[in-house]
Amino acid sequence: MAYKISDDCISCAACESECPNQAISEGDTIYKIDPAKCTECVGSNPSSKCAEVCPVDACVPDPAHKESKDQLLAKWKKLHPGETPKA
Numbered sequence: 001m002a003y004k005i006s007d008d009c010i011s012c013a014a015c016e017s018e019c020p021n022q023a024i025s026e027g028d029t030i031y032k033i034d035p036a037k038c039t040e041c042v043g044s045n046p047s048s049k050c051a052e053v054c055p056v057d058a059c060v061p062d063p064a065h066k067e068s069k070d071q072l073l074a075k076w077k078k079l080h081p082g083e084t085p086k087a
């Protein structure tokens with residue numbers, strides 16, 4: 001499933017540069033994650049980088065966007081045509 005950023009976000013921007021899919025952007029008051037681009041870092045990293053670097057644990061799984069690892073990998077392949085998945 002895609003991740004989302006909760007209201008606990010302090011807008012520090014730590015997560016934005018860590019996203020290999022450029023799914024994270026600055027919202028009106030907090031950062032936001034585009035679920036169409038979020039692959040939980042499947043294809044790029046062994047774990048979700050945004051959640052790892054967030055100092056307040058605001059990057060959390062979004063139950064509204066449940067996807068299997070195969071679905072996440074397929075999404076990654078569409079976002080990164082011609083590249084080989086790393087994780």
